[in-house]
Amino acid sequence: QVQLTESGPGLVHPSETLSLTCTVSGFSLTGYSVYWVRQPSGKGLEWMGRMRYNGDTSYNSALKSRLSISRDTSKNQVFLKMNSLQTDDTGTYYCTRDRGDAWGQGASVTVSS
């Protein structure tokens, strides 16, 4: 059974760094790419970036200067780090398998002092 689970702090202070982990099961990170998608509160979906099956990364140019995605295949985990957070980064952050056929439950992140 394919599963993805996001984890991380629910609250981040302005200007600090967000660190999220996506733990996957039921498939291999060397066989599928994993995407990060976020959803500002009450708004639509935004693709942030991806960790490809071969270890390469791609980022949304709007976030590229602040975003880093990495992985640990031995732990079946993909990591997202985004710095210089502001209040408009508040929302839900999802990881999803590249086919879009499996999504995590989402990690709710609030940026507030």
Add this chain to the structure above:
Amino acid sequence: DVVMTQTPPSLSVAIGQSVSISCKSSQSLVYSDGKTYLHWLLQSPGQSPKLLIYQVSNLGSGVPDRFSGTGSQKDFTLKISRVEAEDLGVYYCVQATHFPLTFGSGTKLEIK
């Protein structure tokens, strides 16, 4: 970036009616391999998005055949026949032909 224009922004329909949602892209979504990476998602209230249709017209796993997708190049449509109560939520189109992936702004389906 490819702009995905989705209409209408909202719909209110009675159980058993049929509805269509339109999604138009600013560029052709045909990839170099000949495939068209246009997908449809449903986000039910309080839930993560779920894949309904991939590559224009292929039903996702477990998706009832009341859902269908058509279209080509830059113009795509999702049709829901015989709407049921469980169909309420926000529908998104998403293109994965060009990077970055981009989403439509969503269509909120309400049940009368």
